[in-house]
């Protein structure tokens with residue numbers, strides 16, 4: 001493959017972002033009110049290493065969290081916390097200068113609770129995690 005970047009070509013790279021939340025079910029947390037532990041993340045498909053083109057990811061948590069702006073400069077690009085509620089998390093993905101791409105900003109609504117009962121109508125098991133992951137693609141455009 002030519003090492004010279006071909007003009008007028010777009011390259012799409014898949015990734016997903018979102019959260020996985022686990023009920024604490026009374027287990028220890030930094031704060032007695034915290035009912036869940038959760039992780040918000042940006043991942044490549046099949047655990048692809050995004051650091052080939054992602055330089056860092058900034059997660060902006062709710063302002064009540066200490067140091068709400070969390071910068072992650074190496075994979076895994078994720079932040080784990082405990083808490084009691086659901087809120088919007090801003091995620092800003094920065095690329096290596098070699099890609100000459102502007103940062104990408106996405107918003108994720110942290111989910112701790114399932115939308116409804118389990119798929120077969122049973123109540124959601126109290127220790128079952130809640131995943132909310134969305135698929136997207138970075139599109140790198142070659143200069144024309």
Ligand SMILES: O=C(Nc1ccc(C(=O)N2CC(c3nccs3)C2)s1)[C@@H]1CCCN1
Pocket residue numbers: 031034062064065066082083084085086087
């Ligand atoms: O929940 C919601 N907003 C939330 C903001 C922050 C939340 C949270 O969980 N935590 C703050 C964090 C800490 N507090 C002190 C030390 S760390 C643990 S929840 C909204 C309002 C109702 C519906 N959604």
